[in-house]
Amino acid sequence: MDVQGQENFREFVAQRSPALLRTATLLSGGDRHAAEDLLQNALIKVAGRWDKVEDPEAYTRQVLYRQQIGRWRLRWRQREMSVAEPPDTAAGTDAGDGAELRVVMGKALARLTARQRTVLVLRYFEDLPEAEVARLLGCSVGTVRSTTHRSLARLRVLAPELSALGLGDPSPAAAGLTPVEVRS
Known part of the structure; x- marks a missing residue:
């Protein structure tokens, strides 16, 4: 990647990382650390192909989705976790809240x-x-x-x-x- 490409990539990361991190957080079930790992791995892959990517955000989101798919395919044996008691719920929630x-x-x-x-x-x-x-x-x-x-x-x-x-x-x-x- 040339100097201009590096600068463009840095600008892309600085501008779009918050939105991409929100998507990664949702994909990882709210686990912020897993989301950060997911996003970092996606950005590494995008950086390697930066000069060939036409739409960086779309490509990065596709990499995020595919990485998450790979994660759940690898963990196909890990199903739901059984617990002794049901989790606390928000009983009596007001519809306006x-x-x-x-x-x-x-x-x-x-x-x-x-x-x-x-x-x-x-x-x-x-x-x-x-x-x-x-x-x-x-x-x-x-x-x-x-x-x-x-x-x-x-x-x-x-x-x-x-x-x-x-x-x-x-x-x-x-x-x-x-x-x-x-x-x-």
């Missing part, structure tokens, strides 16, 4: 499998169509649809208080949750 709703949604998303979380992040936070999600994940549109359906059903189980608040659709977007607001 958006902060508590975001916390509940963030915790529920963190308890989904990496694949379920990835599909929901791409569909609802990145607002990608099913066909684009399928292309990024290397699967069929039907797989994206069924995974989305199962993920939303799992959210209903993990966060029943969302239904109690009168939210018929517990999707992250319907709950008013945006990537900026999800922080663990």
